[in-house]
Amino acid sequence: MPAPHGLPGDSVVPSSSFLSLLESHQMAPSWAAGTGRGPLDIPEATTVLAVRYSDGVIMAGDRRATAGNVIAHRRVKKVYPADEFSAVAISGTAGMAIELIKLFQTELEHYEKIEGTRLSLEGKANYLARMVRGNLALAFQGLIVVPLFCGYDEADDVGRLYTFDVVGGRYEEQDYAATGSGGSEAKAFLKGVYTEQMDEDGAMAIAVEALVAAAEEDAATGGPDLRRGIFPNVVVVDDEGITEVSDERVAEIAETVLGGRP
Amino acid sequence: MTMPFYVPPEQLTKDRAEFARKGIARGRPIIVIEYDDGVLLIGENPSGSLHKTSEIYDKVAFAGVGRFNEFEMLRVAGIRYADLKGYSYEREDVTAKGLANAYAQTLGQIFTHEMKPYEIEVMIAEVGNAPEDTKLYRIQFDGTLRDMKRFGAMGGMEEELTERLVEALADRPDLATAVRLATDTIEEVLETTVGDDDWEAAALDRNLGRRKFRRLTPSEIGAARA
Numbered sequence: 001m002p003a004p005h006g007l008p009g010d011s012v013v014p015s016s017s018f019l020s021l022l023e024s025h026q027m028a029p030s031w032a033a034g035t036g037r038g039p040l041d042i043p044e045a046t047t048v049l050a051v052r053y054s055d056g057v058i059m060a061g062d063r064r065a066t067a068g069n070v071i072a073h074r075r076v077k078k079v080y081p082a083d084e085f086s087a088v089a090i091s092g093t094a095g096m097a098i099e100l101i102k103l104f105q106t107e108l109e110h111y112e113k114i115e116g117t118r119l120s121l122e123g124k125a126n127y128l129a130r131m132v133r134g135n136l137a138l139a140f141q142g143l144i145v146v147p148l149f150c151g152y153d154e155a156d157d158v159g160r161l162y163t164f165d166v167v168g169g170r171y172e173e174q175d176y177a178a179t180g181s182g183g184s185e186a187k188a189f190l191k192g193v194y195t196e197q198m199d200e201d202g203a204m205a206i207a208v209e210a211l212v213a214a215a216e217e218d219a220a221t222g223g224p225d226l227r228r229g230i231f232p233n234v235v236v237v238d239d240e241g242i243t244e245v246s247d248e249r250v251a252e253i254a255e256t257v258l259g260g261r262p
Numbered sequence: 263m264t265m266p267f268y269v270p271p272e273q274l275t276k277d278r279a280e281f282a283r284k285g286i287a288r289g290r291p292i293i294v295i296e297y298d299d300g301v302l303l304i305g306e307n308p309s310g311s312l313h314k315t316s317e318i319y320d321k322v323a324f325a326g327v328g329r330f331n332e333f334e335m336l337r338v339a340g341i342r343y344a345d346l347k348g349y350s351y352e353r354e355d356v357t358a359k360g361l362a363n364a365y366a367q368t369l370g371q372i373f374t375h376e377m378k379p380y381e382i383e384v385m386i387a388e389v390g391n392a393p394e395d396t397k398l399y400r401i402q403f404d405g406t407l408r409d410m411k412r413f414g415a416m417g418g419m420e421e422e423l424t425e426r427l428v429e430a431l432a433d434r435p436d437l438a439t440a441v442r443l444a445t446d447t448i449e450e451v452l453e454t455t456v457g458d459d460d461w462e463a464a465a466l467d468r469n470l471g472r473r474k475f476r477r478l479t480p481s482e483i484g485a486a487r488a
Binding site for chain 1: 311313316317318338341342345346348349350473
């Protein structure tokens with residue numbers, strides 16, 4: 001009998017990987033690398049960062065996507081909940097990165113439902129690294145996707161954050177991390193103001209301020225836009241799980257930060 | 263050359279159905295009840311890890327009785343079906359009806375084509391935004407698909423359980439009342455007493471966020487029954 005959506009024959013020995021299920025149906029997302037022609041102007045997303053504080057991790061990202069020297073989108077979301085206890089942010093080719101995140105979210109939930117337990121935080125980071133590695137051939141074509149991952153380690157009761165490189169390298173960072181074209185600017189700012197054991201408000205303030213600093217130096221990063229009401233995406237991950245911070249609260253911080261700047 | 267004996271299809275179907283029914287009747291029952299904020303799935307299950315109820319997708323849940331390995335296969339296949347559909351289209355496109363149909367097809371095929379039919383029954387619940395949008399489907403070992411109204415019981419002693427529930431259920435109760443009603447009914451009909459730790463209970467709660475499935479803790483069950 002035909003097996004619509006994996007029912008029933010091929011699931012006699014169930015695999016808990018959603019990606020392998022997609023591959024078995026020839027549905028895994030893939031982009032064939034183009035040949036010839038000049039570089040395409042594809043929207044790219046930039047500057048996302050994560051900061052560790054006393055109870056967990058804060059992750060923030062600007063909202064701008066650029067295609068060449070054009071602002072392609074002003075309200076792109078770059079910071080996403082990965083599951084109840086982790087968040088993922090993207091930099092690089094926006095379209096591919098957003099698909100990667102959707103796949104990653106589905107994969108984590110799929111595993112959780114089938115196995116009845118969540119993957120360990122390390123396990124999630126390793127899986128994300130594998131997904132980035134699968135993209136290596138396209139990275140050589142200039143279609144780069146580099147995520148940033150953070151979460152609350154339920155086993156060790158501590159927040160952790162991870163950075164990646166295009167070959168799928170996965171590195172756990174201690175205090176803070178940033179990636180994207182404004183990433184080095186943001187890191188330079190954080191280096192000056194970061195202290196250990198900051199509280200949630202303090203960490204959130206420096207996270208937003210680091211984005212402002214990055215936006216001042218990097219044309220591809222958008223700062224808080226008070227006129228249009230566009231504010232960075234901020235999430236908090238602690239032992240209670242993940243919370244997306246409301247625009248009102250971010251707006252308040254952004255106004256303080258912008259008002260205090262020379 | 264050996265000639266196979268002719269078995270009339272009526273006889274064959276009857277034998278298979280009887281076999282499956284016997285297997286299912288041996289198992290402990292599960293009751294699914296709509297309550298004011300969603301759907302409760304509850305049954306006796308001393309194992310804390312081998313679940314009979316499960317999350318399938320945001321607002322869809324599963325309950326199975328009978329042989330564990332057989333309904334576990336359907337549960338996993340259901341999660342794969344739902345995740346694949348939700349990923350390809352949109353999350354709201356995953357419905358209990360589509361899944362119930364796929365299960366009915368699968369069980370129907372197995373009933374007629376396999377060496378032995380599956381000795382299981384499953385129920386699929388979908389919680390709606392409003393109480394009247396909530397759906398319960400029951401799929402039997404031969405692929406019979408039925409639309410249940412407000413509640414359903416399956417597994418051992420299901421007729422007795424259903425009779426009592428029809429009498430006791432007036433309107434959609436609150437969660438604690440639903441837990442009390444279901445557990446009392448099972449204990450009375452099966453003539454046993456079950457500790458708070460030995461119930462397996464889960465709810466689809468429409469007030470939760472995207473994922474509406476949650477498991478009830480033993481202390482919650484104890485508090486509801488007190």
